[in-house]
Structures are given as C-alpha cells and as structure tokens.
Amino acid sequence: MNKGSLDRRDAFERKLHRFVSTEAERALLQSFSSVRRRIAPGEELASADRPSKIAYLLHEGWACAYKVLPDGSRHIIDFRLPGDFLGLVGILMGKQEYDVTALSNVVVSEVNTSRLISTFRESPLLAEGILWSLSRDIAIMAEHLVNIGRRDALARTVHLLIELGYRLNQVQGSDPTTYEFPITQKDLAEALGITHVHMNRVLRYLRNQRLLSFNGNTIVLNDMPTLMRIADFEPGYLDSR
C-alpha cells in the first residue's frame, strides 16, 4: 500500500475538501473532529428508542444503519464508511427510526445540533458541503433502491461490493479493487435483501469464476470489467471524478 501524503488527511476533510476556501473554514472543518472516541464492534451509536441529541462523524472503521422488524428480521439500510455522518437524520428530525451500530473497531467524533447550526451561520460554503453530503447519501440510497428493486442477487451483490470499493477509495485513496472487509456474509445478505444461505452461494459462484477472492479479511475484486458489466455499475452517483 503506497501511502501518499493525501492518505494522512482525515477522511471527512478529504471528503469535504472542495468546500473549504479560507483558513477559518479549514479550522472549522477540523473542529468537527477534535474530540474523538473509540468504539468496539457491536456497540450502538444511535437508536430508534431514544430521542437523538448527538450524531457522529465516522473517522475509522465500518458501521451500519439498520432497522429491525417485528418478526426479528433485520434490514441494513447502509454501510457507513470513514467520512460519513452517523445519525445525522436523528438530530435533524429529533428522532430516527433506525439504529446505527459499529461493525468493526471504530473512531468517531461527536456532532451536536448547535455546532451544526453555528457552522451554517459561519460558513455558507461549508453549509453547502454538508448539504452536498446529505445529497450524496440520498443518491446512494436511490441507487440501493434500484439495486434491490430491479437486479437479481448476483448483480446486486457485485454492485454493492464495487460501490464499497469506490467509496473507500474516495475517502482513503486506497485501491478500489482491494479493501478490508470486516463484515459477515449475513450482514451482506441483510443489506441486499436476500438470505445468508443464498448470499453464500452467490459469493461462492463469484469466487469459482475467479471474479473476486478473499484473503483473510481482505476482499479483492479481480476482474473489474466483468464485474462492472454484471452489475451494470456506473459510478456517477458517488460523485467521483
């Protein structure tokens, strides 16, 4: 892994760098991340049960937003990666009807409503950046809706795996075809709306075809052209350039 100077920059700062023009704005942006906290896998960061007063900014590791249905089944709404907000909907609406949990070891910083609002006053540019970030989440969710609504299990799976690689690349400068994969097949299945049994068969097929492989906890997408064709993947919605 070639770690250039960019790689040292914080994920959130890298994500929003386009919305920083002055030194004051840079400082403001960095102030978001000042107080950091370490969280273990499985720990809850936001819950539908209690009114939300604080959200988080995810700096390292993976989290997920999910909803549990009355029959006990769970649907993962989105995997949250470094640079993403966690529970922002909760503080903007005063409540959030789904939960957010750490999937790996995670580093977060807290964001409260008043800090967010004061940012709006102090820097319209950064305000635009936060709006941009919300819009991007909407674009991602729209793509997920299309993914689950229209594609079969194979295409769905591949689409998500490519997306995760791209998103990590944008924020960490890493190789989009190779990344740490800290989640189980069951988690994946719950994000894609299929059973873990079927998820297993789909992944086995992809490995048999040498389209991807796993080395320990690292996933490698071996044949991107073919994978992108299978999934009909167009990165535009991630706002990559």
Added chain:
Amino acid sequence: MNKGSLDRRDAFERKLHRFVSTEAERALLQSFSSVRRRIAPGEELASADRPSKIAYLLHEGWACAYKVLPDGSRHIIDFRLPGDFLGLVGILMGKQEYDVTALSNVVVSEVNTSRLISTFRESPLLAEGILWSLSRDIAIMAEHLVNIGRRDALARTVHLLIELGYRLNQVQGSDPTTYEFPITQKDLAEALGITHVHMNRVLRYLRNQRLLSFNGNTIVLNDMPTLMRIADFEPGYLDSR
C-alpha cells in the same frame, strides 16, 4: 371535503411552518413559490442526461423520480407529492443520476442554487428547515429500502399506499384514508420492485378482501387497522405528530 383555512395554505409552507418565526422568514419562504409553472403529465422536470442548474418545488399534483436501466426496465425511486423538492440532489451535486417526471398535471416553482444558498445566509432557521426536509427524504427512502428488502409484495404494496395517504394528509390536511390516485398499476409495480401482472393480483386480492377500493381515480383504504397490521406500518419516519 371540509376545507378549513389551513387547507388554503401552500403545501410547502405548511410543510415547513415549524421553521418560520419572523415575518421576514415567512416572506422568504413564500418567495420560493412566487414564479409558478404548469406542467403536463409525462413532462420531464430533471434528467440524468444534462447537468442540473435548477430544481423545483412541487405545489400541486404528483411526480416521480426514477431510473431507467440498460435493459429498458424502470425503477421508481419515489413518488413526489406537493411540498416536496424535485431534483434538489441535482443542483447540490451538480448532476443527478435519475430522472424526474410529472405523473399528473402539476404546478411547480423554480429553485436555483444561489437562491438556496442565500437562504442559508439570511435565515439559519429556514436552513434548518431545508436540512430537515432532506433528512425526511432520507428517512422515507430508508423505509422504502426496508420495504422492498424485507416485505413480500402484499405488505410492500399496503405500506406504500398507507404512506402516500399520510404524506398527503400532512401537506393538504386531507383524509389519510382517501386520496386521488393518479398513477397506474404499472407505476406502482415499478416503485415496489414487482411486475405489473403481480401488482394486479395483489390489488385484486386487497379489493376482494374489502381492505381497499377504487372509485374512479380515488383510492379508499377501508380497513386501516388491518392494513396497518399487514404492512407493519409505523408512521414515525414521516415525522407526523
């Protein structure tokens, strides 16, 4: 239909009334809707093909956001109702990877980026309102993901139909169990990720069970308690009070 004084208020103003405290803010809010335009069904309001410079505010009628896949199939991401923004993601990200089209006769007003940004400067409260509106869209899309990902065709259908009634009620003060339904079974199917043939069978079942009925273009949800049980519907995500 009992039209109280509230019903005369514009959908957008009604939706954001919590974020208005001063007269200046009220004026600012109303200025969003000043220049209105009438659009016919089927007309395109935003497209993935061209960079977006303007978004719209929907005042009357229904629209939908959708994406067309290479194989020609279409997935409807969301039905947009009065008070909703159309194509906001487009102007915030500079592009939008899906299209927005009017489903009925529609009245819109234009929103451009600079107007939006200047609002942020002039009124932090209204800025919060716009953030709230985006958050609500995210909450709705999250629920749709759960809907398509975890529920069968019957529950999915009922969930969406109840949701639309609630959303219209919030913004028009109408009866949530009875509303104008300007879309086809095919549209519904494309929003729910099932075929129009199966959509037809599901709707016939619901009519046979007298759980809902259609009078011309009006849908009537006859047995809300049963319907809400079928769909496992919880209105919290719509921020209804």
Added chain:
DNA sequence: CGGGTGCTTGAGCTGTATCAACGTCTGTGG
C-alpha cells in the same frame, strides 16, 4: 476440549416472474 460464530451444502418448496391472451375504456380520425 467444548461451545459459539460464521461458512457451506443439499433437498424440497413457494412467491413471483414470464409468456401469452383477452377485455375494456377512451380518444381520434375518417
């Protein structure tokens, strides 16, 4: 070494898709 968690595999079943017609209504042009 035992128990938990995640992965894998098989056999049979079912919800929904697909394919193919036909019915019905509405608007339109001859």
Added chain:
DNA sequence: CCACAGACGTTGATACAGCTCAAGCACCCG
C-alpha cells in the same frame, strides 16, 4: 358515428430464483 389504436387492467399456465429447513464443517477463543 363508427372503426380503430393504444393504454390499461385482467387472467391463466408454466417456469424458476431464491427461500426454508436441516445438517455438518471449520475455526477461534476461553
């Protein structure tokens, strides 16, 4: 005013992707 086209809704027969149930395996950790 009728004929026709096109859009929408309806129905039946058949196929299959993915689900369910059930069991066994591999690894890790206490």
